[in-house]
Amino acid sequence: MRIPPGPLEFTRRTWIRLVLLATFAFLYAPIATLVAYSFNDSRRNIVWRGFTTRYYERAMANDGLVEAFGNSLLIALAATVVSTVLGAMTAYALWRFRFRLKPLCEGVVVLPIVIPEICMGVAMLVFFARIGWPGDLPWPISLSRITIAHVTFCFPFVAVVARARLSRFNDELAEAARDLGAGEWAVLRDVILPHMRPGLVAGALLAFTLSLDDFVITFFTSGPDTVTFPVKIYSMVRFSVTPEVNAASTVLIAVTVTVTVVAMWLQNRTRPGAAP
Amino acid sequence: MTEAVRVGGICKRFGAVTALAEVSLRIEAGEFFALLGPSGCGKSTLLRIMAGLEHPDQGSVFIDGIDVGRTPANRRPVNMVFQSYALFPHMSVRSNVAYGLRVTGTGRAEAHERAEAALGLVRLTGYGERMPHQLSGGESQRVALARALVKRPRVLLLDEPLSALDARLRDEMRLELVTLQKTVGITFIIVTHDQEEALSMADRVAVMETGRIRQVAPPAELYEAPADRFVATFIGQVNLFPATIGADGTAQAHPFPGVTARARGIGAGRQVWIAVRPEKITMAPRGGVPAGRLSGVVEEVVYRGDLSVYLVRCMAGPDGLVRVSRANAARTADRLPGPGTEVVLDWAEDCAVVLAS
Numbered sequence: 001m002r003i004p005p006g007p008l009e010f011t012r013r014t015w016i017r018l019v020l021l022a023t024f025a026f027l028y029a030p031i032a033t034l035v036a037y038s039f040n041d042s043r044r045n046i047v048w049r050g051f052t053t054r055y056y057e058r059a060m061a062n063d064g065l066v067e068a069f070g071n072s073l074l075i076a077l078a079a080t081v082v083s084t085v086l087g088a089m090t091a092y093a094l095w096r097f098r099f100r101l102k103p104l105c106e107g108v109v110v111l112p113i114v115i116p117e118i119c120m121g122v123a124m125l126v127f128f129a130r131i132g133w134p135g136d137l138p139w140p141i142s143l144s145r146i147t148i149a150h151v152t153f154c155f156p157f158v159a160v161v162a163r164a165r166l167s168r169f170n171d172e173l174a175e176a177a178r179d180l181g182a183g184e185w186a187v188l189r190d191v192i193l194p195h196m197r198p199g200l201v202a203g204a205l206l207a208f209t210l211s212l213d214d215f216v217i218t219f220f221t222s223g224p225d226t227v228t229f230p231v232k233i234y235s236m237v238r239f240s241v242t243p244e245v246n247a248a249s250t251v252l253i254a255v256t257v258t259v260t261v262v263a264m265w266l267q268n269r270t271r272p273g274a275a276p
Numbered sequence: 277m278t279e280a281v282r283v284g285g286i287c288k289r290f291g292a293v294t295a296l297a298e299v300s301l302r303i304e305a306g307e308f309f310a311l312l313g314p315s316g317c318g319k320s321t322l323l324r325i326m327a328g329l330e331h332p333d334q335g336s337v338f339i340d341g342i343d344v345g346r347t348p349a350n351r352r353p354v355n356m357v358f359q360s361y362a363l364f365p366h367m368s369v370r371s372n373v374a375y376g377l378r379v380t381g382t383g384r385a386e387a388h389e390r391a392e393a394a395l396g397l398v399r400l401t402g403y404g405e406r407m408p409h410q411l412s413g414g415e416s417q418r419v420a421l422a423r424a425l426v427k428r429p430r431v432l433l434l435d436e437p438l439s440a441l442d443a444r445l446r447d448e449m450r451l452e453l454v455t456l457q458k459t460v461g462i463t464f465i466i467v468t469h470d471q472e473e474a475l476s477m478a479d480r481v482a483v484m485e486t487g488r489i490r491q492v493a494p495p496a497e498l499y500e501a502p503a504d505r506f507v508a509t510f511i512g513q514v515n516l517f518p519a520t521i522g523a524d525g526t527a528q529a530h531p532f533p534g535v536t537a538r539a540r541g542i543g544a545g546r547q548v549w550i551a552v553r554p555e556k557i558t559m560a561p562r563g564g565v566p567a568g569r570l571s572g573v574v575e576e577v578v579y580r581g582d583l584s585v586y587l588v589r590c591m592a593g594p595d596g597l598v599r600v601s602r603a604n605a606a607r608t609a610d611r612l613p614g615p616g617t618e619v620v621l622d623w624a625e626d627c628a629v630v631l632a633s
Contacts, residue, residue: 175329176362178349180376180427190379194366 038246055243068232076211079150083207087158095166121220124149149221150211158203165199280305280463286335295321297487310478318487355424356433361416363408370404376427394422434466471511517550534569537628549631554601556627568622
């Protein structure tokens with residue numbers, strides 16, 4: 001006998017299933033197409049001509065593309081580390097201390113999130129030109145301009161996530177630690193930082209993915225010798241959309257998804273079933 | 277006896293609210309002391325001032341005779357059990373208990389050994405590897421106790437330690453806390469709003485109201501000889517009769533000629549209250565027995581299992597009800613007067629207490 005769906009068993013109602021299906025199709029059809037056509041055996045890449053991995057090989061052999069990918073990864077890693085440290089410190093300061101103009105400070109910290117990226121990009125371009133930041137530095141240091149630009153829009157995200165996490169901190173934990181003999185630093189190290197950790201991991205992930213695929217701000221701050229992956233793909237697309245572009249994009253998707261999954265797995269493993 | 281804690285003239289305000297007004301208190305070494313009062317009376321603030329987690333606006337705190345006014349919380353020889361237990365969620369039970377030792381420089385091996393001993397003291401041997409989220413409420417409570425005791429503090433402060441436990445466990449933990457205190461011989465100061473908890477555990481109790489201490493006394497004295505109306509009504513149930521002191525020094529209740537009490541040291545003509553506890557009153561059906569101090573009609577009977585509470589109407593109006601409680605010594609409920617029965621009430625002369633304020 002078929003049991004009719006209960007009031008909260010939404011996934012058993014046909015129309016909701018259809019809406020769910022449509023939503024997922026809407027979200028993932030373009031990405032699925034992109035990935036599928038990276039295996040398309042056709043230069044023009046408009047109609048399906050058969051399966052091949054040739055364009056992955058060609059992407060690997062494209063020195064410019066590989067270099068851009070390396071640059072992107074390096075920038076993303078550096079920006080993530082700096083943003084996480086800065087964001088954690090900002091969140092702690094805004095949570096722990098009371099000072100004049102604190103509401104203003106809280107607003108200013110999140111401002112880079114709402115300022116249009118194009119404005120940030122132009123501002124960065126003008127700023128670096130004005131202070132005369134050298135553009136002809138040797139390789140890894142030449143990426144510093146883009147890295148600094150990325151930190152400015154990544155660290156507010158870390159700060160916001162970490163701040164939200166701290167607002168759920170039970171003050172009695174810090175008091176208990178102090179009561180047991182911990183000084184201010186020991187309380188921070190032993191109680192507050194462990195509590196912040198899930199927020200910092202989430203914030204760092206956000207910063208990493210934001211930095212890895214940023215185009216607008218990077219476009220304004222990159223030079224001829226410091227091309228990142230998104231900028232490189234943009235320049236390739238301007239000539240023609242070959243499966244090589246699809247292949248490169250697929251690799252980028254794979255990297256971000258893998259990093260996210262690994263980070264989530266790490267977090268679950270170290271805190272088994274712990275309440276947030 | 278030597279003193280463990282002495283506070284003098286403590287004042288504390290939070291904005292416009294006065295939490296503590298000129299509180300002075302002396303707690304002896306080895307004592308089980310309770311701070312009792314309704315929520316918002318300042319008892320937790322006083323405890324936190326002793327711990328160093330809060331700073332008084334005025335007044336001094338001495339622990340073991342040493343002024344600790346300038347000593348931060350992490351250097352005071354006191355430890356605290358928090359209401360939420362405040363176990364560190366990312367540390368195992370053993371690390372939680374050992375934390376106070378580790379953070380002050382004790383080596384790992386020694387700290388773990390002492391942590392295990394402390395866990396044994398609260399009967400949690402073998403729980404060292406567990407994480408706090410795997411513990412029940414009662415177990416968390418014990419871990420919090422072990423963590424606070426492992427440093428062998430001079431004074432253990434307990435902030436509403438039993439309020440998060442269910443009723444049955446609370447009864448068990450009361451006994452266990454008393455036994456534990458006798459075993460370790462450390463001064464315990466407990467904050468509670470539960471009068472039964474304070475009476476059953478503490479050697480002495482301080483009753484607080486709106487930032488002031490109303491009375492400090494052993495439980496029996498607090499109950500049998502309350503200092504004022506607040507203490508009398510806050511601890512247990514009481515019948516209060518408005519009265520005036522006569523020329524011979526006897527308090528005479530106004531509408532009840534039978535209700536009198538001997539007053540000491542209160543001037544004639546003063547308005548006072550005569551307090552009589554419900555269980556001190558004897559009750560008998562009218563007729564046949566000598567007239568008691570009061571007569572009335574049973575209006576309501578509240579059955580409570582071990583005892584029944586009778587509300588006896590002795591006079592019209594809201595002040596005319598007298599509360600009498602009787603133990604249900606027999607199994608059948610019909611041996612004592614039901615609603616509508618005319619009864620006479622009596623009590624021994626010394627059961628009536630005169631309260632000046």
